[in-house]
Amino acid sequence: MRRLLGTVVGGMLLQWTITASAGDVVKVGLIASYTGAFATWGSQFQQAVEAYRALHGNTVKGPGGEEIEIQFVYRDTASQGPDKAKQLAEELILRDHVKFLCGLELSPYAMALADISKEAKVPVVIMNAATASITRMSPYFVRVSQTVPQDVAPLGPWAVAHGIKRVYTIVSDYAPGYDAETYFTKTFNAAGGEIVGSARTPQQETNFSAYMERALQAKPDALYMFQPAGSPSVAFVKAYVERGLKAAGIKLLGGGETQELFLPNFTDDIVGTVTSMHYTETNNNPANLELRAQLEKMFGNKSVPDIASVAAWDGTMLIQQAVAALGPDVGGLKYIDFMKGKKFDSPRGPVEIDPVERDIIQNIYIRRVEKRDGKLVNVNIGEVDMVKDPWKIDNPPKSN
Amino acid sequence: MIHGRPVLAAFGHALPWAIAIAYFYLAPYALSFGTQVMIWILFAMSLDLALGYAGILTLGHAGFFGLGAYAAGLFAIHVSPDPILGHFAAVALAALFGAITGAMILHTSGVTFLMLTLAIVSMLSEYANQARGLTGGDDGLQGIRIAPIFGVFEFNIFGKTAYVYAAVVLFGWLLFAWRIVHSTFGRSVDGIRQNPRRMRAIGTPVWWRLLAIYTISAAMAGSAGALSAHSTRFVGLSVLSLLTSGIVTVALILGGTRRLYGAFVGATTYFVVQDWSAKISPFFWEFVVGGMLIVTVLLLDGGLLDLGPAAVRLRDRWRAGREGK
């Protein structure tokens, strides 16, 4: 009885704290790392959010015509553990009365928020965390970025169709790496290819000489890589060239390692690398041109648009549109319902928020690194339309 | 210590708890931060026993903290969600690990010992990373459900239960630590820090004393880890990281070693400054915290707790200067 009373009172208190904020200001908490090993994510999220809002305004007109101001509150997880993300989320909800949470570059951060999102009924717009199962963890999760299996799966069949029959895989030793390895192997084998060897490297490793040696010995047609964005990706591609794999005719397949953000770190030896990703910087659709122009205008060359920017841009748009359509105070699930099934034109191409899984359905592009006008860029050489996350397809939800 | 000034001393002892109680009522929406600070105070205090009093140079204390956290989390998932039982299990495991590793390495000292502790905690951290089935790897230990304490006090987003729980545990350990450092055992450990050879010469079983204090310190750190697991209902790899060891060491030294309350001052200052400066600018808090550490060392000799005595000395010198003229 006491516990029931406690829960009821607690629940009422919670609702009160969340709605206690002033009527026409909606605060959005962006939790990401601005310092430490993952510092690039925080910067990019923030830049994209500011860019979107500079173009589309900080206020929206609510359903009754009222002016609603949307404020973003930025909190640094400092590349520390998920418990930091959880603590920041709690404070943002209890102290700052945010109506939305977003950001979250790492899957563990997002996972740590599952319980809170349910307890506090706050929608969480995930702008990067890419482990497939995340959106199942809470009905308040919606993802606007990508899942690893989604990005990886189309590459296998493409490789086989283009004469690559034997592949050696090297992935980073953490959950997204395992996902990449699993899905590449699966789709590659299914299309008739053969995996001749595999290895897992410690996270944040930048010294790949030994792994490259083994790959060289296995004599594959291509090397498939999955490394976290940042110094490991850069070091990996450099090692691939330095160790003579390229010279031996072994092609390089990957994903996010060749994003525009990192291309300046490489010499021309990276030309020819084929990757699959949901965003190619050179896309010429209007939304992408708008994003790039705005980022360039506001931040010059301190900003390079890539998947983090796109996700944050789209996430901001969804949040602001949801508030405009429903008003500042309707409660978490209604905002989520608004976002479900939304189809729109993102800088990456056409996208849809899956109405059942609350995950993103988007085009996956096969691209190759080329040199254009003296600069290294990714250029589309293939496209697979409206790919739904294969993990969700393989693992249908158990209950409703 | 504040000798011969019992009123001031009593005030000093009561102050942290007065602050804790005030915080509970004044900041009901930021209790989880307060809980975290108290957990780190306990962690720093455990290090004070080993580093401050016994002079054991260790960078591996995160090993005990992390072990306690994972033990508590795994206990809740696989054995029983009761927090009290889990807490005891965590403390016992941390103490055992402390005893075993201490036995292996306490015959060395100085930087050698330091590096050995570093090696141990690194291997432990690597194991936790690899044993994904057990620990969740870098996703962390998810899905921990903690039962209400005594069946009544729930753990929820408000964190009231966690806050009081942490405060009570901290208080208990403080009493225990106080008794120890003021006992004969404690004084002999202090003597070992100052001059191990002489202590041996007068017949003290040095190695055994060090092992004892190291084990106690490990148990206390494990308790802090259990508090962490229970209050956040989450355990990530960072609990075993070198950075964690580094931060607790910095927090302790900042406050001042060998006074038990140094842990209180240091941990609170470090986290409050870090939190506050990170909110002002996520990019520049490192300057602020780094600057604070540098200034503290250059100006004070014994950490922040030395501010009082240092001010007194300054005043005395100023007075003497004036009278001298």
Add this chain to the structure above:
Amino acid sequence: MLSFALTVLLDGISYGMILFLISVGLTVTMGLMRVVNLAHGAFAMIGGYVAGYLTQQGANFYLAVIGGAVAAATLGAIAEMTIYRPLYRKGELSQVLLTVGIVFVATGAVTGIFGAFPYPVVFPAYLTRPIDIGFREYPAYRLFLIAVGAAIAAVLWLVLDGSTYGARLRAAVDNPSMARAVGIDVNLLFTVTFIIGCALAGLGGAIGAGILSLEPAYALKYIVLFLVVVIVGGEGSFGGSFVAAIALGIIDTLGKYFVPEAAAYLLYAAVFALLLWRPRGLLPPKSAA
């Protein structure tokens, strides 16, 4: 088979050379000045970033590397005269606190000035390709590291063994009070040696950027490696740090090649075992303590 063994050896040695270049300054600081300088990685990082900046602006690679070393040395000189001097008298704990503070400030500064993204050093094209060494192709970069490392090690050894400065340095490491008693200006020796150590660290950070990538977390990430080299080799021992660095490089590489899952364990287990076997390090200097 032999070719492969040789490759792994070369990989390990080249990695070890970088560790040596960076750590040799630290071993002197800790052995001679008895200061636990946890900020040593920051000097390597600064050298790397400055060299990176210069090469990105189009400067000649070798000049940029020297620029990095000079920058690290200059900052080292300033730091030594202002912040480190008071440290000599204070205890180890104060040193830990202060040098950690320096690391924080350096990390923040680097993030603020150069950004949070991985920062490249632009190497000349001939260093990014493999070259033919007879029985296989091997990265020129690694050979370059081995050559530079060996050359500097040789110069250091000659200076230590053959010059007055070297003799004074060895004397001061072995027995500072005795050294003072015979008229050696130990304080000046400290300063000069500290600056040289920082310069070498900066050099190592610059040319080693291909292995130890430049990023704001650099100083914090790699200080453990440098400490391992110094302590396993024996504080204050040049020969010790050389041997320890090469050994660490080889063990790490071997581990990654043969048992990639257990590579991290292997390294720390090796450190653990080595220190229990030789608590004062592999080649400790003969000191009075």
